[in-house]
Amino acid sequence: MISAAPKPILYSYFRSSCSWRVRIALALKGISYDLVPVNLLKDGGQQFSAEFKAVNPMQQVPALKIDGITLSQSLAIIHYLEDTHPNPRLLPQDPKKRAQVRMIADHIVSGIQPLQNLNVLKQIGEKKTEWAQNCIASGFQALEQILQHTAGQYCVGDEVSMADLCLVPQVSNAERFKVDMGLYPTITRINKALLELEAFRVSHPSRQPDTPAELRA
Amino acid sequence: MISAAPKPILYSYFRSSCSWRVRIALALKGISYDLVPVNLLKDGGQQFSAEFKAVNPMQQVPALKIDGITLSQSLAIIHYLEDTHPNPRLLPQDPKKRAQVRMIADHIVSGIQPLQNLNVLKQIGEKKTEWAQNCIASGFQALEQILQHTAGQYCVGDEVSMADLCLVPQVSNAERFKVDMGLYPTITRINKALLELEAFRVSHPSRQPDTPAELRA
Numbered sequence: 001m002i003s004a005a006p007k008p009i010l011y012s013y014f015r016s017s018c019s020w021r022v023r024i025a026l027a028l029k030g031i032s033y034d035l036v037p038v039n040l041l042k043d044g045g046q047q048f049s050a051e052f053k054a055v056n057p058m059q060q061v062p063a064l065k066i067d068g069i070t071l072s073q074s075l076a077i078i079h080y081l082e083d084t085h086p087n088p089r090l091l092p093q094d095p096k097k098r099a100q101v102r103m104i105a106d107h108i109v110s111g112i113q114p115l116q117n118l119n120v121l122k123q124i125g126e127k128k129t130e131w132a133q134n135c136i137a138s139g140f141q142a143l144e145q146i147l148q149h150t151a152g153q154y155c156v157g158d159e160v161s162m163a164d165l166c167l168v169p170q171v172s173n174a175e176r177f178k179v180d181m182g183l184y185p186t187i188t189r190i191n192k193a194l195l196e197l198e199a200f201r202v203s204h205p206s207r208q209p210d211t212p213a214e215l216r217a
Numbered sequence: 218m219i220s221a222a223p224k225p226i227l228y229s230y231f232r233s234s235c236s237w238r239v240r241i242a243l244a245l246k247g248i249s250y251d252l253v254p255v256n257l258l259k260d261g262g263q264q265f266s267a268e269f270k271a272v273n274p275m276q277q278v279p280a281l282k283i284d285g286i287t288l289s290q291s292l293a294i295i296h297y298l299e300d301t302h303p304n305p306r307l308l309p310q311d312p313k314k315r316a317q318v319r320m321i322a323d324h325i326v327s328g329i330q331p332l333q334n335l336n337v338l339k340q341i342g343e344k345k346t347e348w349a350q351n352c353i354a355s356g357f358q359a360l361e362q363i364l365q366h367t368a369g370q371y372c373v374g375d376e377v378s379m380a381d382l383c384l385v386p387q388v389s390n391a392e393r394f395k396v397d398m399g400l401y402p403t404i405t406r407i408n409k410a411l412l413e414l415e416a417f418r419v420s421h422p423s424r425q426p427d428t429p430a431e432l433r434a
Contacts, residue, residue: 057362058324069313073327076319083312095300096286102293107275109323110290114331123348131340145274 008033008066011055013040014208014215017113017169018074019062023203024165025078029085033064037210040118075109078162090162097157100150104143104163108170112139116173132177140174140184147186154190160197168194172205225250225283228272230257231425231432234330234386235291236279240420241382242295246302250281254427257335292326295379307379314374317367321360321380325387329356333390349394357391357401364403371407377414385411389422 010026010033012019026033038061039046046052047059056063056072063072067084071077082090091098114120115135121128150156155163171191174181181188194200201207206217227243227250229236243250255278256263263269264276273280273289280289284301288294299307308315331337332352338345367373372380388408391398398405411417418424423434 058328058359060328067313069316071316071320073320073323075327076316076323079319080312080316083315095297096284098300099286099288099293099297102296103288103290106290106293106326110292110327110331111275111277114327115337120332142274142276 005067008064009036010034011036011038011052011061011063011065012208012210013038013061014205014211016040016061017173018060018109020169020172020203020205021074021165022062022064022077023208024168024199025081025090025162027199027203028088028090028160028165029081031081031085035209037208039210075105075162075166078165082162088160090160090165092156092159092161100156101161101163104146104150104155105166107139107143107146108163108166111142112136112170113173116177129177132173133179136170136174136177136179137183140179140187144184144186147190151186151190153193160194164190164194167191168200222284225281226253227251228253228255228269228278228280228282229425229427230255230278231422231428233257233278234390235277235326237386237389237420237422238291238382239279239281239294240425241385241416242298242307244416244420245305245307245377245382246298248298248302252426254425256427292322292379292383295382299379305377307377307382309373309376309378317373318378318380321363321367321372322383324356324360324363325380325383328359329353329387330390333394346394349390350396353387353391353394353396354400357396357404361401361403364407368403368407370410377411381407381411384408385417 008031010022012023012035038052040061047061053059055070058072060072062074062077063070064077071080078090091101112135116132121132124131147155152158154160155167167187168191171187204217205211206215225248227239229240229252255269257278264278270276272287275289277289279291279294280287281294288297295307308318329352333349338349341348364372369375371377372384384404385408388404421434422428423432
């Protein structure tokens, strides 16, 4: 008798942009999962609890328990899903286009998001909104230019890719910090097109099990 | 008549840890290249010049001109080299081990390095050394724990991987900021083993064309 593999468990916070990236990937690939909410604000941050540290020593969401291992770091998780569930693919087949996808994803994941995440902003203190706005604006200026060369309907050509999974949550952060999105017409256009897709809608922060009632869509 | 493809051009700064990652990959894969130094301190930062902005709108090193395109973001570049020059491989064949490699690489590339890079430290001002030490120490605490589960001779098992390409330059930054490495015996052991390999030696910041005379090995 073969027992069914247990469902993957995603540790997630509704408003974490890094968690959202993984939720989109899971939705696009049609992988059903159980979600365990980790509230990054409550009790001084539930990610710092001993219980969660045993799950993920990095004390961050997202983390994904899958196939007997626990992974963290959103892009590493998404690459694992791509390796094990290749359809629909989130990386183009052409190596140059793959490189463009990864360049845009890494630009957001390493070059923008870490500088405006909750932990950093706590340490910045009263100038935190201005700090976050500057980090995002300077990253988006470069991104807007790069997209001139790579974009079709989406970030790279007309297929949804890892770059798009990073773009939408970052634009959501930008809006939360009231960054003037009028300066980035290409980013805005692509973001709007992506938000019409089902996988981006069901994974949206306004529709999570841990979304507070007042923020629900 | 077929003309030879031009050599790749790496835009690099001797002390940039992100540039070093790519120099190691190029050395491991035996790809010969021309190096154009970009001094991140001189003239207010040569990466901000109009000339360099035309090369890389992200205004960062490394950037690699290769096969008719210009790539930036160190891991995107390394993945491109992996796709186009698969030997020796820098990602294990087993998807779970690949995921561990990427998790460690992303932890360093997104979770540690961006918080202690030159641009951020400039904005932090007088507390910058303490800030950098804290970012690195907290990232290394998590990494030390993760390596207990993944390491062999190197970060993941006994083959050099993308994770190792990120580890060594980050340890070098830690030493520069006088982080107490005695707390991280596994990181220290792996770093030492890697620094004995030729590819890590030739790519070392002390042996670059733009290394100042007083810092040369």
